[in-house]
Amino acid sequence: MVNTVNTTSDGLDEARVRYTVVDAATNAIIDQGDIGSAGHDYYMGSIAVNSSGQVVVGFNRSGLNAADGKIAFMAHTFSTDATGHLISTSSDIMLKESLVDDYHNGSLFGQAASGRQRWGDYSQVSIDPTDDSQFYLIGEFAREYNNPASGHPGGTGGSRWGTWVAMIDVSPVPEPSSWAMLFVGLGMVGVLARRRRNAATGSPC
Structure with a gap:
């Protein structure tokens, strides 16, 4: 399973996606670890595991500055060893970078953020029913603002998010x-x- 946690281990208050492997017979925790890097928040994780013990985790990541502050939909892949521990088989994979470097839920373009700035609760990883080496991922990204400058004449200026679907094939090379x-x-x-x-x-x- 995966869930979002806050960590201060690197001296910063940042979010991480934590994976946990549980023994189905005893409910004991076999393995646990965090997906994340300094300077970024990782959140809205989802996970799927195939019959070979290959694991794909999807999540959103955001940064603290204009260079990498865009919310991005990303993934990370793992394999499972004989003891049930996860072994990373990739770095963070960029699936879709947002089109804008901020997202103000309910706020208009150019105005200060108001109220609760909540990112939508949408993330999913699923396995192709005919080929379990193919994982389908569904996540979110921040779209262009709904205003004339972004190609929407007569738009209200509000921020928008979009849904992105990607596929990762974990077949051995x-x-x-x-x-x-x-x-x-x-x-x-x-x-x-x-x-x-x-x-x-x-x-x-």
């Missing part, structure tokens, strides 16, 4: 030696086919 064997095999097939064709026409190989 063949080793270089496997690719080499594949190419050699294809080459041999080509040579045999040419010899058969030449033998059929009576021409030299």
